[in-house]
Amino acid sequence: xxxxxxxxxxxxxxxxxxxxxxxxxxxxxxxxxxxxxxxxxxxxxxxxxxxxxxxxxxxxxxxxxxxxxxxxxxxxxxxxxxxxxxxxxxxxxxxxxxxxxxxxxxxxxxxxxxxxxxxxxxxxxxxxxxxxxxxxxxxxxxxxxxxxxxxxxxxxxxxxxxxxxxxxxxxxxxxxxxxxxxxxxxxxxxxxxxxxxxxxxxxxxxxxxxxxxxxxxxxxxxxxxxxxxxxxxxxxxxxxxxxxxxxxxx
Amino acid sequence: xxxxxxxxxxxxxxxxxxxxxxxxxxxxxxxxxxxxxxxxxxxxxxxxxxxxxxxxxxxxxxxxxxxxxxxxxxxxxxxxxxxxxxxxxxxxxxxxxxxxxxxxxxxxxxxxxxxxxxxxxxxxxxxxxxxxxxxxxxxxxxxxxxxxxxxxxxxxxxxxxxxxxxxxxxxxxxxxxxxxxxxxxxxxxxxxxxxxxxxxxxxxxxxxxxxxxxxxxxxxxxxxxxxxxxxxxxxxxxxxxxxxxxxxxxxxxxxxxxxxxxxxxxxxxxxxxxxxxxxxxxxxxxxxxxxxxxxxxxxxxxxxxxxxxxxxxxxxxxxxxxxxxxxxxxxxxxxxxxxxxxxxxxxxxxxxxxxxxxxxxxxxxxxxxxxxxxxxxxxxxxxxxxxxxxxxxxxxxxxxxxxxxxxxxxxxxxxxxxxxxxxxxxxxxxxxxxxxxxxxxxxxxxxxxxxxxxxxxxxxxxxxxxxxxxxxxxxxxxxxxxxxxxxxxxxxxxxxxxxxxxxxxxxxxxxxxxxxxxxxxxxxxxxxxxxxxxxxxxxxxxxxxxxxxxxxxxxxxxxxxxxxxxxxxxxxxxxxxxxxxxxxxxxxxxxxxxxxxxxxxxxxxxxxxxxxxxxxxxxxxxxxxxxxxxxxx
Numbered sequence: 001x002x003x004x005x006x007x008x009x010x011x012x013x014x015x016x017x018x019x020x021x022x023x024x025x026x027x028x029x030x031x032x033x034x035x036x037x038x039x040x041x042x043x044x045x046x047x048x049x050x051x052x053x054x055x056x057x058x059x060x061x062x063x064x065x066x067x068x069x070x071x072x073x074x075x076x077x078x079x080x081x082x083x084x085x086x087x088x089x090x091x092x093x094x095x096x097x098x099x100x101x102x103x104x105x106x107x108x109x110x111x112x113x114x115x116x117x118x119x120x121x122x123x124x125x126x127x128x129x130x131x132x133x134x135x136x137x138x139x140x141x142x143x144x145x146x147x148x149x150x151x152x153x154x155x156x157x158x159x160x161x162x163x164x165x166x167x168x169x170x171x172x173x174x175x176x177x178x179x180x181x182x183x184x185x186x187x188x189x190x191x192x193x194x195x196x197x198x199x200x201x202x203x204x205x206x207x208x209x210x211x212x213x214x215x216x217x218x219x220x221x222x223x224x225x226x227x228x229x230x231x232x233x234x235x236x237x238x239x240x241x242x243x244x245x246x247x248x249x250x
Numbered sequence: 251x252x253x254x255x256x257x258x259x260x261x262x263x264x265x266x267x268x269x270x271x272x273x274x275x276x277x278x279x280x281x282x283x284x285x286x287x288x289x290x291x292x293x294x295x296x297x298x299x300x301x302x303x304x305x306x307x308x309x310x311x312x313x314x315x316x317x318x319x320x321x322x323x324x325x326x327x328x329x330x331x332x333x334x335x336x337x338x339x340x341x342x343x344x345x346x347x348x349x350x351x352x353x354x355x356x357x358x359x360x361x362x363x364x365x366x367x368x369x370x371x372x373x374x375x376x377x378x379x380x381x382x383x384x385x386x387x388x389x390x391x392x393x394x395x396x397x398x399x400x401x402x403x404x405x406x407x408x409x410x411x412x413x414x415x416x417x418x419x420x421x422x423x424x425x426x427x428x429x430x431x432x433x434x435x436x437x438x439x440x441x442x443x444x445x446x447x448x449x450x451x452x453x454x455x456x457x458x459x460x461x462x463x464x465x466x467x468x469x470x471x472x473x474x475x476x477x478x479x480x481x482x483x484x485x486x487x488x489x490x491x492x493x494x495x496x497x498x499x500x501x502x503x504x505x506x507x508x509x510x511x512x513x514x515x516x517x518x519x520x521x522x523x524x525x526x527x528x529x530x531x532x533x534x535x536x537x538x539x540x541x542x543x544x545x546x547x548x549x550x551x552x553x554x555x556x557x558x559x560x561x562x563x564x565x566x567x568x569x570x571x572x573x574x575x576x577x578x579x580x581x582x583x584x585x586x587x588x589x590x591x592x593x594x595x596x597x598x599x600x601x602x603x604x605x606x607x608x609x610x611x612x613x614x615x616x617x618x619x620x621x622x623x624x625x626x627x628x629x630x631x632x633x634x635x636x637x638x639x640x641x642x643x644x645x646x647x648x649x650x651x652x653x654x655x656x657x658x659x660x661x662x663x664x665x666x667x668x669x670x671x672x673x674x675x676x677x678x679x680x681x682x683x684x685x686x687x688x689x690x691x692x693x694x695x696x697x698x699x700x701x702x703x704x705x706x707x708x709x710x711x712x713x714x715x716x717x718x719x720x721x722x723x724x725x726x727x728x729x730x731x732x733x734x735x736x737x738x739x740x741x742x743x744x745x746x747x748x749x750x751x752x753x754x755x756x757x758x759x760x761x762x763x764x765x766x767x768x769x770x771x772x773x774x775x776x777x778x779x780x781x782x783x784x785x786x787x788x789x790x791x792x793x794x795x796x797x798x799x800x801x802x803x804x805x806x807x808x809x810x811x812x813x814x815x816x817x818x819x820x821x822x823x824x825x826x827x828x829x830x831x832x833x834x835x836x837x838x839x840x841x842x843x844x845x846x847x848x849x850x851x852x853x854x855x856x857x858x859x860x861x862x863x864x865x866x867x868x869x870x871x872x873x874x875x876x877x878x879x880x881x882x883x
Contacts, residue, residue, distance in 0.1 A: 066462055073635055074664065074725045078418060078624040093664035093722055100661055 028091055029071040036077055039090045043115055044098035052112060053206050054199035058103055065099040106234075109195060109227060112202075116220070118228055146233070150240065153180055157247050164247075174248065181244045184237050191234040198227050256389040256418060256625050257379050258426075258617025261368060261406065263322040263449030263475060264584070266290050267614035268375035268390075270382075274630040276430065276618035278611050281378045287610060288378070292370045293317035294358040302374040311511065314340060314503040316358045320477055321371075323449050324353055324364040325409075326402035328750050335473070338481045340503060352752055365405050365752060366760055369412035376413055381775065390415045391621040393613050395450040396422035397470030397561075397641045399687050400699050400729050401750040407728070408752050412760045418624050420726040423447070424454035425638050426616030427582040428463055430607060432634070439577035442565075444595050444603065445613075446558060447583035449475040453562045455569045455576070461633035467568035467660045468641045469561035476517070476585040478554050483513035486550070487528070491538050499532060509538075520547050521587045548590045555591050562598055568660050579603040584610050637662050640723050647684035647693040656721055659689065666722040670736075677709045681717060685731070699729065708738040773827070780830040784822045787834055791815060791841060799847035811840050 028047075029036050045052050048064055070076065072095055077088035101107045156177055163169050201223045209215050258276070260267045265287040269278045278286040283304055293301045293309035294316045301309065309317035323335055329347060336343075344354035344361040354361040372392075379387045392415075394406050403420055410417035424443035431441075438459045445452040452470035456463055487509050492498050499505040509530055516526045525543040532538055566573060581603045585591060595603050607615065622631045639660045645653035646669060656667035671681050681704040688696030707715050716736040723729050752760075791811070794800060803811075818833040 066459075069462070069637060070633075070635060073637070075419070075620075075623055075635060079626055089664055089722070089724060092725075093666040096662040096665050097667075100665075 028068060028095075034071065036072055036080070036084055036088045036091055038087050039094055044101055044111060045115075047094060047098045048102065050102075051206055051210060052115065053203040054109060054112060055196075055203050056102060056108065061099065061103055065095065068095050105192065105195070106231070109199075110231060113224065113228060113231070116224055118224065146236070149180075153177070153240070153244070156180075157244065160247055177244060177248060181241060181248070184241050184244070188234060188237045188241065191230060191237070195227065195230050195234075198223055198230065202227070254389055254625075255383065255385075255387065256391060256621035257375075257387055258614055258619070258621045259372065259375055259390050259392045260423070260426075260614035260617055261322065261372065261392055261394075261409070262290055262613075263320050263447060263477065264290060265448070265610065266371050266375055267611060268379050269611070269614040269618035270379065271618045271622035271628065271630070274628065276615040276622075278614055279379050279382045281374070282381065288371065288374055289319070290322065290368075290371050291317060291319045292321070292357070292362075292367050294360065298358060298360065300370050302370050311504060311507045314507050315342065315356070318355055318357060318367060320449055321355070321364050321367045323473065323477075324355070325368065326364075326399065326405035326750055327353065329353060339477075340506065352750065352756075363752065363760075365409040365757075366412055368406070368409035369760070372409055372413035372415060376415060377775075381779075388414065388416055389418055389621075391419045391421055391617045391624065392417055393423045393426045393617050394420050394727075395447075395470060395472055396424050396445075396452040396454050396465075396468040396638075397450070397472050398422075398727070399472075399642055399697050400727070401697070402472065403726060403728050404751050407726070408757045411757055414761065417726075419620060420728070421617055421620050421636070422452070422454065422465070422468065422638055422641075422727075423450075423613045424452045424468070424582060425456070425463065425465055425636060426614075426620060427580060427607075427612045428454070428456050428458075428616065429619040429634070429636065430612045430616035431580055431604065432458055432463060440571065440575060441578045441580060442562075442576045442599060443580045443582055444558070444562070444586065445470075445582035446555075446585040446591060447475050448585070449473065449477050451475060451558050451561065453558070453565045455565050455571065462635050462637060464637040464662070465639045465660075466571075467565045468639055469565040469568070470641070471557060471561060474554070474557055475583070479517060479551050479585070480510060480514055482550060482554065483517065484509050487513060487530075487538065487540070490540060491532065495532065495536050495538065497532065497534070497536065502533070505530075505532065516542060517547070517588075520544050521589060544589075551588070551590065555588075555594055558594070559598065573599045576601070580612075581605050582609050582612055638725070638727070639663060640665060640727055642687045642697070643689055644721060644723065644729065645686040645688070645693075645696060647686060651693045653686050653688070653691060653693050653696050657723060661723075663723050663727060664725055666720060669719050669721070671704070671715075671717040671719060672713050673707060673710070673715050674712055676712050678712065678715075679707050679709065680705050681707060683719065685721075685729070700731075702731070704733050704735075707735055710737070776827040777825050777830070780827040780834070781822060784818055784830055784834055787837055787841075788815065788818065788822075791837070791844075794841065794844050794848055797848055799844055802847050803844060807840070807843060811837070811844070814840050 027037065027040055027042070027049075043052075048061065050056065069092070072088055072092040074085065074088045074092055077085055080088065101111045156173060160169065160173055160177060163173070205215050205219060205223065255270070257279070258269045258271075260269075267278050267286060267288065269276050271277075280286050281288055281303065285304065288303040289307055291303065291306040291310060293306035293313070295301050295309075306317055310319060318341070320339055323339065324332060324341065329343070329349065329351075332341075332353070335341065342356040344356055347354060352363050354363055355367065357367075372390075376387050376390075390410060392406055392410055394403055398406070406420060407417045424445045427443050427445060428441055439457075441456045441458055443452070443454045443456070445454075450470065450472050451474040452468065454465055454468040456465050458464075484506065488500055488506075492500075499509075512528055512530050516528055519526045520542065523544070525541055528538065528540045528542065530538040566576075576599050579595060579599045579601055581592065581595065586595070586603075586605075586609050592603060592605075619631060619634070620636065622628055623634055623636070627634070640657060640663050641659060643655045643659045644657040644667070645655045648654045656669060657665050671683065673681060682701065683704065684693065684701050685699045686693055686696035687699050690696050704717055704719070707717065714737065717733060718736050719731065719733045721729060721731055800808075814833065814837040818830070818837050821829045821833050824830070
């Protein structure tokens with residue numbers, strides 16, 4: 001591991017010319033001479049020249065990713081000057097980060113929501129673990145439609161844990177928990193499809209905006225909140241499935 | 251000759267190799283003994299001079315306390331990590347080792363860190379390449395197991411620096427292998443590389459498309475390989491000897507090494523034969539004899555090779571692929587010669603694996619391909635680009651001793667993550683950050699990479715500072731950290747305490763030592779080689795003077811030859827190899843005609859244009875040269 005400090009360089013201006021040959025440039029590398037340009041502080045959508053829409057043609061994204069990799073990757077700039085090599089490293093890591101997030105439907109949605117100023121409910125396993133270690137109550141919202149089911153399942157999990165400690169297990173109970181796990185997994189999958197419906201709503205707003213039509217804050221908030229709620233439910237189920245798998249030992 | 255040619259190096263647990271892209275295809279550069287493999291064995295001779303490779307192997311048996319092998323297992327590790335290793339390998343740690351200190355190994359009366367020992371192996375490879383090219387070599391691509399963590403990678407890079415090599419890239423071994431295979435096949439599809447070497451196991455799954463080699467998932471075990479099979483067989487032999495013959499030879503390093511050699515030979519033979527007889531001489535005139543059948547051998551090693559199944563399944567799962575979606579399976583590493591291993595791979599992927607390339611050499615060949623890409627590419631590597639991944643997740647310790655993952659495993663590298671930190675107390679000037687690597691949820695179960703303090707945070711109310719910390723994993727898989735306090739714009743000073751590894755200053759001091767002598771060694775070798783060559787041509791000339799051809803030369807020619815012969819004799823004993831070479835060259839030119847005349851008329855047309863030293867390929871020191879004649883600038 002090596003440590004360097006971020007040099008306090010001024011944020012790159014919106015220059016339009018290549019630092020090397022002076023031509024009008026694309027944002028990441030110069031179309032004319034191919035030189036890597038200083039990284040601009042842009043979000044992942046802008047990096048790929050995409051509007052902030054959620055329906056993305058992943059095949060097209062991949063194609064752009066490979067094309068940009070052939071320009072920005074450090075291996076292809078290994079003989080350049082040290083400043084260019086540094087830019088290549090920055091640009092290429094940015095490219096990989098952006099591609100990784102945008103190609104995944106959930107990460108993409110979460111990222112967009114973050115850009116929209118939403119802090120997603122912390123439902124991660126680390127939060128659960130932290131709560132367990134510190135003895136604090138985990139900050140979590142049980143989706144109302146799952147309340148009853150989750151209560152029942154947690155009871156069964158407790159029972160199974162206790163049984164395992166005693167070195168016995170009840171095949172009927174394991175089968176029952178396994179069945180519920182399967183159901184949860186199906187629900188988890190179904191929520192992705194549901195999410196994609198909201199994408200349409202969101203993208204329609206962006207289209208209107210791009211066509212310079214008025215979009216109210218209220219409209220944005222409505223779609224946004226629906227997606228947040230859905231993601232929280234989905235994360236909750238995911239963690240539940242993980243807990244169950246752990247107890248079942250698979 | 252360009253001085254910045256880049257070589258590819260496979261720094262292996264058991265053997266190491268250096269390769270170079272010659273024209274359109276990579277070739278392994280042999281050593282002076284003509285062997286492609288340099289055993290990764292280092293010993294100190296009676297004069298405390300390091301001896302490397304095949305010559306060092308003999309020390310393993312004769313003076314095992316002056317030799318070390320499998321040092322790769324200790325690279326980037328702390329004393330608390332290697333307790334298992336110490337039970338199985340005769341590593342002799344320095345007596346005054348402090349906890350948290352970089353390991354030091356005793357060799358004779360001296361101690362060396364693992365990077366220094368690896369550097370000696372690297373320097374040998376560097377020399378082999380320099381001898382081959384007749385020019386200094388200073389840049390290299392070095393391969394590492396895909397599953398190596400940050401500390402192990404950094405230690406490898408340090409070893410390169412100590413050896414006087416600028417390490418332009420660390421490439422993952424299975425990925426390098428895929429480059430070597432992909433070169434002649436330029437096709438698209440999903441490839442799995444199963445790499446079981448001497449000390450490490452890697453599995454990588456790649457997508458090949460239009461020259462891009464994209465790793466989608468990797469997994470492995472950095473302490474699983476042929477060594478483990480050897481150790482198992484040794485343990486059995488030692489138990490047998492105690493049980494049947496009633497002697498305990500466990501503390502007899504010499505005998506243990508002899509047993510090691512015997513079981514390794516047996517292991518190799520069992521890949522082609524169905525049984526082998528062990529026969530080892532023991533003290534008090536006793537002998538250990540035992541027959542091992544392949545069937546018994548396979549039963550014994552089953553638990554070891556089965557340990558590769560978990561990583562293979564995990565890699566497939568991470569890649570989101572089923573075994574039947576894999577188009578090709580490639581075998582890498584000497585241990586994949588074992589029929590039982592091949593059978594296991596075949597069963598796991600339900601297809602016949604590729605074994606076209608020598609499993610010992612394919613990684614080095616791939617490293618040479620990557621070196622070629624880095625040096626600007628050629629027709630053979632045009633459009634080739636490697637997109638590799640980080641094998642382990644990067645995390646930060648958060649409250650409650652939990653790991654908060656910031657870069658997940660199998661992320662394409664370079665990759666970055668930005669985290670924001672703040673203070674918990676008014677006026678707090680330092681923020682401590684603990685960086686971890688691994689998949690486990692709790693920090694104590696992950697590999698600690700470093701603890702560092704952000705210092706000089708401007709005095710502000712608790713929670714006010716906003717410290718931006720950027721984590722970046724570069725194309726070598728090595729982490730870089732940088733930090734800045736955003737509100738004040740002030741750079742936070744980072745004070746780091748790496749959990750393992752050498753400091754820059756330590757590496758620096760190690761380099762100078764070996765680098766100085768390396769330069770001197772190189773110069774001396776040049777002189778010796780030039781003198782040898784001078785001897786060859788002078789001997790050939792003596793022969794020529796006695797041949798009937800001599801009489802056919804004009805007086806002018808004879809005079810000129812005599813003058814140049816005198817000139818070569820004059821510089822021949824000096825230390826200026828350039829002058830010796832110049833004199834050789836001049837004499838060579840002057841004797842071209844003589845050389846032609848000396849040849850039988852039947853072959854003279856073929857040899858037209860040849861010089862004296864080329865015509866006489868007799869007993870001169872140049873004759874047994876195992877590689878192409880050295881080229882000099």
